[in-house]
Amino acid sequence: MPLDHTVGSITVTALVDGVGPFFQPREEAFPDATAGQWAEADRRDPDTVGPDGRWRLPFRCFALRAGDGPVTLVDAGIGPADAPAASWAPVPGRLPAELAAAGIDPADVRTVVLTHLHSDHVGWAGPLFPNAEHLLQRAELDALALFHPELPARLVGPLRAAGRLRVLDGDTDLTPGVRVLSTPGHTPGHQSVLVDSGEDRLLVTGDLLVHAVQLVDPGLAYAHEVDPATARESRTELLRAVAARGPAVLATPHLGVPFTILPAG
Structure with missing residues (x-):
């Protein structure tokens, strides 16, 4: 069952499209992390270490x-069996079933914020959400050559032609409360989303934060940046x-739990 977190009048629902192993050892993905940092990351987020x-x-x-207002969706998962992420991620994803379990009709999604154009964040974008405007940063569109070669014809072009791409x-x-x-x-052109009620704040991170080891040391670089x-x-x-304004919540796509407390600091 999808998990919720409430910020003021806004309910934030975590929707799991799939779970699977990464294609690369994490020590290669974060080459500068120390043994002590890995141990602390595993203590904070044990579910991202598989049985193997x-x-x-x-x-x-x-x-x-x-x-019961319109829905804003942040990111669009790994997608169906033929999605661009199929070469490495556990497709088909289950986002349509997750939306149904959360009581969300895809037709009620009016905005899709794509944090970036990596294939595991755009898989269901476009046809599944026929009434949604899709939001990207101009810098991301200007860098299309960096991403999956199918994206211009499969996603960006159709959205632009339908008037459903907002740059x-x-x-x-x-x-109100969402920025x-x-x-x-x-x-x-990576982007994140802040939900702010004044007293409570929640940051949907996208891949600004990929693994808990970057909570242990936010300065650690990720090999795929x-x-x-x-x-x-x-x-x-x-x-x-x-x-700086007090404890907040991080809503993360890839940590073991969807909602993590960021202490005041």
């Missing part, structure tokens, strides 16, 4: 909804800014 010791990834999306330039307010934040580095220095700056600065 491999890095075990959930693939999540997050639905945001105030009351953002930096931080953007979506609805898109530009967090480049993992990809050129396009620009590690910029990614490090985005991660450390945003986590610091969010925590």
Whole structure:
């Protein structure tokens, strides 16, 4: 059953599209992490270590909804059996069933925020959500050549032709209490989503944060970041800014649990 977290009037629902092993040992993905940092990461997030010791990834999306109003979906998972992520991720995903279990009709999704264009974040985008505007940063679209070669014809072109692609330039307010934040580095136009009620805050991180070892040390680079220095700056600065106002919640696509407390700091 999907898990919820409430921020003010907004319910944030974690939707698991699939779970499977990563294609690379985590020590190669985070080459600078120490044995002590791995031990602390495993203490904080034991569910990402599979029975065989491999890095075990959930693939999540997050639905945001105030009351029975329209739904904003952050990311679109790994997708069906023929999705671009099929070469490495555990397709087919189960997002349609997760939405149904959460009481969400795909037709009620009016906004899809794609944190970035890696294949495990865009799999169900487009046809599953016929009434949704899809949001990307301009810097991400300008870097299409970095991503899966199917994306222009399969996703970006059809969305643009249907008038359902909205291009953002930096931080953007979506609805009261919901703001898109530009967090480049993992990809050129990576973006995150902040839900802020004044007293409570929740940050949907996208791949700003990929593994709990980056909570142990936010300065640790991930091997698949396009620009590690910029990614490090985005991660450390945003986590610091969010925590400066008191404890907050991180909603993460790949950690073992969807909602993690970020202590005040």
